[in-house]
Amino acid sequence: MDCPRGLHPWSNYAHETQVLALSDTVDSKMQSSCIITAEDNNNHEEKPFFRVNHFASEPNFGISERINEFSAVRARMQGCAAQHNDVSINLISSDFWHTGGVVEFVQRQARGT
Secondary structure: OOOOOOOOOHHHOEEEEOOEOHHHOOHHHHOOOOOEOOOOOOOHHHOOEEEEEOOEOOOOHHHHHHHOOHHHHHHHHHHHHHHOOOOOOOEEEOOOOOOOOHHHHHHHHHHOO
């Protein structure tokens, strides 16, 4: 099925990471778990947007509370950017975004602080 006129498939314009496996939500693995989804070709120059899917494969409030802490979000975004040639991360998708420091991280990034 084609998109309605004026709408475009997200994958035409953005790369995105795979969703975190539950086993990757521990701090030591989270920073290195930024694998691009299979349909992408890892060529960041061809697509202007990069989304990090920062949530576990199964919604879990307890896990989200931990991985959404400011320091965990910052470490993961820095790790993902570094894994992909310091690409600019344009979008973070998270479960239970209102917990922890996701909003604070995004606001600081927007201000450049």
